[in-house]
Amino acid sequence: MGRTSDTREKLLAASIELISAQSYGSVSVDDICEKAGVKKGSFYHFFPSKEDLAVDAYEAYWQAEVQPWYEQTFRPDVAPRDRIAAWCDDNYREQKATFEAKGHVPGCPFCSIAAEMGTQSERLRLKSEEILGRSLFHIERTLRDGQRDGSMPGVTDPAAQARAIVTFGFGAMLQAKVRNDPEVLRDLKQQVLSLLGATVPV
Amino acid sequence: MGRTSDTREKLLAASIELISAQSYGSVSVDDICEKAGVKKGSFYHFFPSKEDLAVDAYEAYWQAEVQPWYEQTFRPDVAPRDRIAAWCDDNYREQKATFEAKGHVPGCPFCSIAAEMGTQSERLRLKSEEILGRSLFHIERTLRDGQRDGSMPGVTDPAAQARAIVTFGFGAMLQAKVRNDPEVLRDLKQQVLSLLGATVPV
DNA sequence: ATTTCAGTTGACTGATCGGTCAAGTCGAGT
DNA sequence: ACTCGACTTGACCGATCAGTCAACTGAAAT
Numbered sequence: 001m002g003r004t005s006d007t008r009e010k011l012l013a014a015s016i017e018l019i020s021a022q023s024y025g026s027v028s029v030d031d032i033c034e035k036a037g038v039k040k041g042s043f044y045h046f047f048p049s050k051e052d053l054a055v056d057a058y059e060a061y062w063q064a065e066v067q068p069w070y071e072q073t074f075r076p077d078v079a080p081r082d083r084i085a086a087w088c089d090d091n092y093r094e095q096k097a098t099f100e101a102k103g104h105v106p107g108c109p110f111c112s113i114a115a116e117m118g119t120q121s122e123r124l125r126l127k128s129e130e131i132l133g134r135s136l137f138h139i140e141r142t143l144r145d146g147q148r149d150g151s152m153p154g155v156t157d158p159a160a161q162a163r164a165i166v167t168f169g170f171g172a173m174l175q176a177k178v179r180n181d182p183e184v185l186r187d188l189k190q191q192v193l194s195l196l197g198a199t200v201p202v
Numbered sequence: 203m204g205r206t207s208d209t210r211e212k213l214l215a216a217s218i219e220l221i222s223a224q225s226y227g228s229v230s231v232d233d234i235c236e237k238a239g240v241k242k243g244s245f246y247h248f249f250p251s252k253e254d255l256a257v258d259a260y261e262a263y264w265q266a267e268v269q270p271w272y273e274q275t276f277r278p279d280v281a282p283r284d285r286i287a288a289w290c291d292d293n294y295r296e297q298k299a300t301f302e303a304k305g306h307v308p309g310c311p312f313c314s315i316a317a318e319m320g321t322q323s324e325r326l327r328l329k330s331e332e333i334l335g336r337s338l339f340h341i342e343r344t345l346r347d348g349q350r351d352g353s354m355p356g357v358t359d360p361a362a363q364a365r366a367i368v369t370f371g372f373g374a375m376l377q378a379k380v381r382n383d384p385e386v387l388r389d390l391k392q393q394v395l396s397l398l399g400a401t402v403p404v
Numbered sequence: 405a406t407t408t409c410a411g412t413t414g415a416c417t418g419a420t421c422g423g424t425c426a427a428g429t430c431g432a433g434t
Numbered sequence: 435a436c437t438c439g440a441c442t443t444g445a446c447c448g449a450t451c452a453g454t455c456a457a458c459t460g461a462a463a464t
Contacts, residue, residue, distance in 0.1 A: 004431080005441065023318045025227020029422060039443055044423065046441095104321040114380040115317035116225045119306040129380050163377075164393060168366075171373015175365075178316040178331050191366060206461080207411060231452060241413055246453065248411090 008046045009060075010036040015053055016061040020109040021102065024054060024117055024124075055127050058110065062131050074138040080146030081193065084139070084165070088189035091173065096182035107177030111170050136166050143196070154196040165192050210248045211262075212238040217255055218263040222311040223304065226256060226319055226326075257329050260312065264333050276340040282348030283395065286341070286367070290391035293375065298384035309379030313372050338368050345398070356399025367394050 014036035018027040029050050033040050047053040073086050099105045106112070114128035140162035146152025155161060169192060176184040216238035220229040231252050235242050249255040275292060276285050301307045308314070316330035342364035348354025357363055371394060378386040 007441075022322055023227055025225055025318070026322060028420075030420080040423080041425080041444075042442055048423095050422070102321075106321060107317060111376060111380065112317045115309060115314045115376060116227070118379045118382065119304075119308060120224055120228060125380065125382060129382075132377075132380055164370075167373040167377050167393075168370050169373075170376060171369040171371075174313060174317060174372060174376055175334075175369050177320050178313065178327065178334055180320065180327060180331075191369075209411075230450075232450080242453080243414075243455080244412060250453095252452070 007036070007038050007042050011038060011043060011046060011053060012057045012060045015057045016109070019054065019057070019113065020106055021104070024113055051121055051123065054113070055123050058113065058124075058127050058131065061109070062134070066131075067134070070135070070138050074142060076145070080142045080149070080151055083142045084192060084196075085189045087139070088169065088185075088192050091169065092182065092185040092188055095173065095176055095185055099180070099182045105176045105180050105182050108170055108173045111174060112177075115174075132166070132170070136162055139165050146196075152196055161196060164195055168192060168195060209238070209240050209244050213240060213245060213248060213255060214259045214262045217259045218311070221256065221259070221315065222308055223306070226315055253323055253325065256315070257325050260315065260326075260329050260333065263311070264336070268333075269336070272337070272340050276344060278347070282344045282351070282353055285344045286394060286398075287391045289341070290371065290387075290394050293371065294384065294387040294390055297375065297378055297387055301382070301384045307378045307382050307384050310372055310375045313376060314379075317376075334368070334372070338364055341367050348398075354398055363398060366397055370394060370397060 011032060015027070015032045018031055018035060029040060029043055032053070033043050043053070047056070069090070073090060074083050078086070095105050095107075110128045110131050114125055114132075118125040118128070140158050143152060143155045143158035143162050143165075147155040147158060169188065172185055172188050172191070176182055213234060217229070217234045220233055220237055231242060231245055234255070235245050245255070249258070271292070275288050280288070297307050297309075312330045312333050316327055316334075320327040320330070342360050345354065345357045345360035345364050345367075349357040349360060371390065374387055374390050374393070378384055
């Protein structure tokens with residue numbers, strides 16, 4: 001019944017691309033529609049509001065782009081230490097590639113929209129919190145694996161140390177954006193792994 | 203000749219308050235004028251654009267509020283480790299106080315505007331970078347002091363370790379904003395001090 | 405007391421904002 | 435082949451956006 005289309009997906013893709021490169025507040029519904037090659041009436045056929053689109057777009061972006069990369073990076077057959085190292089290096093490479101292509105370090109899109117809209121849109125904040133929680137989950141599971149197989153003797157409190165790694169990792173992405181210099185992340189791997197070397201639990 | 207007024211200062215104060223609590227993009231010139239009790243014509247008598255106001259407002263906010271706190275916190279007569287501890291605790295208390303008063307963890311305003319506008323306004327990004335560099339300066343000087351007086355035996359590379367502390371500290375403020383929970387910062391002091399390899403008495 | 409000009413005012417602009425709507429179009433299921 | 439409704443279209447809405455302007459006001463310096 002009726003026809004189908006990929007308009008919804010085009011809107012999701014256009015919005016995440018524009019908002020990640022700029023910001024939620026500076027990207028208009030018209031901008032998104034133009035980028036997606038869609039008329040505004042169609043936009044409001046699929047999404048009740050710009051905010052609804054954004055929430056769905058971040059979830060779709062995670063599922064389409066980030067989740068597959070996490071599942072690849074945190075494969076159980078990779079040594080725990082190498083999973084963490086790959087996570088750091090991939091983040092570095094990605095930020096560096098965007099910087100060289102666009103001239104700007106974009107930072108983490110989930111963190112950026114949370115920093116911008118966290119106090120104004122509880123739904124956007126919750127979506128960011130949820131997605132960043134999935135990152136934490138992979139890190140924490142990795143630390144537990146490393147603790148179990150004895151390859152990470154520095155891990156004494158996986159939950160707390162995973163939170164520390166997430167804090168440092170996304171903090172470093174933020175610093176790279178502030179300085180607009182991807183080289184801030186060059187030694188991220190060593191810095192994060194050294195967080196696990198210290199036997200001082202929190 | 204002519205008259206004087208505090209209109210400029212009122213605009214600076216109103217804008218930093220609104221933008222910190224909301225975001226750059228969602229605060230209009232009209233909002234700022236209304237909060238300052240000033241007509242828009244006066245706004246454009248003092249500032250050529252909203253962006254110019256924001257740059258000046260962040261600098262004025264640093265000079266009026268943050269710089270005095272830093273100079274108090276990082277007084278040379280305070281033991282280096284206590285300076286770092288106070289910096290962490292004050293940040294925790296401030297975020298918690300705002301959360302209890304307004305219901306939202308605001309995060310660091312300089313980081314927030316950099317996350318929002320860093321890729322769009324080079325002037326705003328540079329101002330954030332400059333101000334965050336002043337934080338780094340105080341931390342690094344503290345580590346050098348601790349290294350010199352022997353009270354921080356874990357300090358081997360003050361510049362690098364200061365960058366790590368800044369990365370972790372502002373990363374933690376970002377996580378607190380993402381989760382809208384100031385208690386994320388409760389153990390910031392212990393976590394930061396453990397970056398230095400120092401043992402923390404509890 | 406007069407001059408002078410920094411500062412103030414409120415009405416105004418054209419563009420753009422998020423969002424609406426009635427009138428279509430067209431493809432999948434029958 | 436026809437129907438149903440998912441989807442598309444473009445005109446439209448009132449509000450708000452950043453920014454302008456000429457006329458006005460009043461305090462400080464003379």
